[in-house]
Amino acid sequence: MNFFLSYIILAEIFAIVALSTNFLVGVIGIFSVSQAAIMGVGAYAYAIAVMAGIPFPLALLLAIALCALLNVATSLPSLRLEGDYFVVTSFGLQIVATAVFMNWSAVTGGTSGIAGIPAPRFSGLSFDEPENFVFLSTFALALASASYWLLMRSSYGRTLHAIRLDELAAVAAGRHVLQMKLGISAVSGAYAGLGGALYAIFMSFIDPSSFEIHVSVLILTMLVVGGARTLAGSILGPFIILAVPQMLTLLALPPHLIGPLRSLAFGVILVSFMLWLPKGLAGRKI
Amino acid sequence: MVHMLQVENVTKNFLGLRALDACSFSLDQGEVTCLVGPNGAGKTTVFDCITGFLNPDAGTIMLNGETITGMNRRKIVQKGIGRSFQNLRLFEELSVIDNVIVCLADDSGNDPITAILRPFHSQKILDRKRGEALKILERVGLEHKADHFVTQISFGQQKLLCIARVLATQAKVMLLDEPTSGLSATALKNMVDVIRQLSAAGMTLLVVEHNTKIVRDIADRIVFMHQGRVLASGVPGDVLERRDLADIYFGGGN
Numbered sequence: 001m002n003f004f005l006s007y008i009i010l011a012e013i014f015a016i017v018a019l020s021t022n023f024l025v026g027v028i029g030i031f032s033v034s035q036a037a038i039m040g041v042g043a044y045a046y047a048i049a050v051m052a053g054i055p056f057p058l059a060l061l062l063a064i065a066l067c068a069l070l071n072v073a074t075s076l077p078s079l080r081l082e083g084d085y086f087v088v089t090s091f092g093l094q095i096v097a098t099a100v101f102m103n104w105s106a107v108t109g110g111t112s113g114i115a116g117i118p119a120p121r122f123s124g125l126s127f128d129e130p131e132n133f134v135f136l137s138t139f140a141l142a143l144a145s146a147s148y149w150l151l152m153r154s155s156y157g158r159t160l161h162a163i164r165l166d167e168l169a170a171v172a173a174g175r176h177v178l179q180m181k182l183g184i185s186a187v188s189g190a191y192a193g194l195g196g197a198l199y200a201i202f203m204s205f206i207d208p209s210s211f212e213i214h215v216s217v218l219i220l221t222m223l224v225v226g227g228a229r230t231l232a233g234s235i236l237g238p239f240i241i242l243a244v245p246q247m248l249t250l251l252a253l254p255p256h257l258i259g260p261l262r263s264l265a266f267g268v269i270l271v272s273f274m275l276w277l278p279k280g281l282a283g284r285k286i
Numbered sequence: 287m288v289h290m291l292q293v294e295n296v297t298k299n300f301l302g303l304r305a306l307d308a309c310s311f312s313l314d315q316g317e318v319t320c321l322v323g324p325n326g327a328g329k330t331t332v333f334d335c336i337t338g339f340l341n342p343d344a345g346t347i348m349l350n351g352e353t354i355t356g357m358n359r360r361k362i363v364q365k366g367i368g369r370s371f372q373n374l375r376l377f378e379e380l381s382v383i384d385n386v387i388v389c390l391a392d393d394s395g396n397d398p399i400t401a402i403l404r405p406f407h408s409q410k411i412l413d414r415k416r417g418e419a420l421k422i423l424e425r426v427g428l429e430h431k432a433d434h435f436v437t438q439i440s441f442g443q444q445k446l447l448c449i450a451r452v453l454a455t456q457a458k459v460m461l462l463d464e465p466t467s468g469l470s471a472t473a474l475k476n477m478v479d480v481i482r483q484l485s486a487a488g489m490t491l492l493v494v495e496h497n498t499k500i501v502r503d504i505a506d507r508i509v510f511m512h513q514g515r516v517l518a519s520g521v522p523g524d525v526l527e528r529r530d531l532a533d534i535y536f537g538g539g540n
Contacts, residue, residue, distance in 0.1 A: 147402045150401055150402050150405050150408065151398060151401045151402055153412075154395060154400070154401035154408045154409075154411075154412060155387060155388075155395045155396055155408075155411060155412050155415055156395060156396045156397055156398060156400070156401045156408075157401065158380065158384050158387055158388055159388050159396055161377065161379065161380060161384075162377045162380060162384075162385075162388040165377040165378060165379055165380070166375050166376075166377055168375065169371070169375040169376070169377065169451075170388065171359050171360065172337070172339075172359070172363065172368075172369055172371070172375075173363065173388060173389035173451060173454070173455055174360050174363030174364055174389070174391065174393075174455050175360070175388070175389075175393075175396075176360060176393070176396075180396065183397055183398050184398065186398070187398045187402075284379075
């Protein structure tokens with residue numbers, strides 16, 4: 001397998017999920033730590049649908065729609081719970097999701113996950129190979145980025161920022177805050193679903209460990225490093241964070257040290273950025 | 287005669303504290319009414335009740351003869367009552383013009399489907415809103431600051447922006463909470479001019495104001511509040527001359 005291409009593809013997939021998180025955490029100010037769970041639902045939904053014989057575009061749409069709905073449902077508590085309280089709630093949701101992935105064996109395959117997820121084929125061209133898949137993931141990221149850009153520059157995008165900055169003032173201006181929050185939660189969920197489905201296709205194997213709480217934290221770290229609220233930030237972050245394990249392999253370290261060192265590196269990066277560069281490389285402070 | 291806004295026997299309690307006690311007064315179209323009274327008189331509570339931020343325990347509030355008591359906040363804004371806040375509550379990371387665009391009564395284009403799937407239509411809506419917002423900024427003399435950030439304009443200009451935001455909601459009745467507090471002499475004169483122009487254009491205004499000189503300058507009528515009650519209302523000459531009210535206002539009397 002081509003390592004460089006795999007790195008690009010994974011970074012692109014995580015950039016889509018980082019954009020999903022950016023909508024919630026950066027733009028509207030709903031501090032969610034369960035985006036990996038939503039991504040997981042997208043991955044499982046796609047895998048199950050496609051293996052049940054549903055064609056690729058339909059399975060993809062199904063995953064996206066399901067995640068949009070689910071994200072709206074899981075964001076609902078944020079309408080009543082502010083800041084820190086919602087973090088705890090979404091932490092709980094993440095744990096529940098992992099438990100469901102692990103224990104609903106009949107559907108999710110339990111801890112052994114789902115293997116042999118087929119890649120789509122178009123006129124004899126299989127997206128099994130990274131050389132081909134990279135076009136799919138690049139196209140998806142381009143589409144997601146363009147949509148993000150269009151959304152943020154529209155009057156809707158401006159209103160979303162206003163709601164984050166002062167919800168009461170937005171209400172006093174007659175804005176339908178609830179409807180707007182639910183709308184952006186749906187968009188965010190759709191992005192996570194797209195990311196999850198692409199992940200399932202590319203890896204052709206998924207299990208609960210790919211969508212655990214540490215993945216949610218990793219996505220947040222990407223957002224902190226790249227910078228919240230900007231398109232560039234959400235794309236830069238994943239490319240930098242996913243390069244860390246690659247860099248570590250360049251150092252001739254004993255294999256048993258690589259895992260712990262990777263976690264240590266992520267932790268040091270997260271704390272350093274929050275202390276010295278809270279706006280990230282190309283964004284704003286969360 | 288139907289008043290533009292009528293507040294009738296409005297009462298509001300907070301955990302046993304009577305913040306408003308059977309308050310009654312009315313506003314007529316195109317008039318500036320100043321709400322005066324010492325701190326804690328219940329002026330902001332009156333604002334909150336009229337705009338639906340608080341539900342009165344008793345009493346009715348009518349806009350143009352229609353009861354609006356208990357309506358939700360958004361509905362009340364759509365009916366034509368807009369408010370500013372004592373602590374401004376501007377959207378500080380947005381530009382001056384975006385602060386106005388976000389507050390426009392026109393809600394079109396405020397959904398993700400239009401923004402993503404109909405980009406050209408969405409852009410057209412934004413251009414139209416920008417034009418509308420610029421006209422509103424002209425009314426308060428801020429059009430030359432349209433693309434500045436809120437943090438880059440002076441305090442006086444920020445207060446004018448608050449008024450522009452209320453104008454954007456197409457309010458027929460404007461409730462302004464201390465629009466002149468903390469302003470320099472020039473900014474103050476500017477604000478008084480803007481309030482007069484709005485009134486001349488037919489706007490109904492209820493203004494919380496502490497400075498009696500400004501009250502004399504702008505008020506057509508005065509509502510004097512103390513401890514949740516309306517003690518007096520009438521033309522400035524009558525109310526401001528009353529010795530007993532002056533004692534309450536400047537301390538001492540109770």
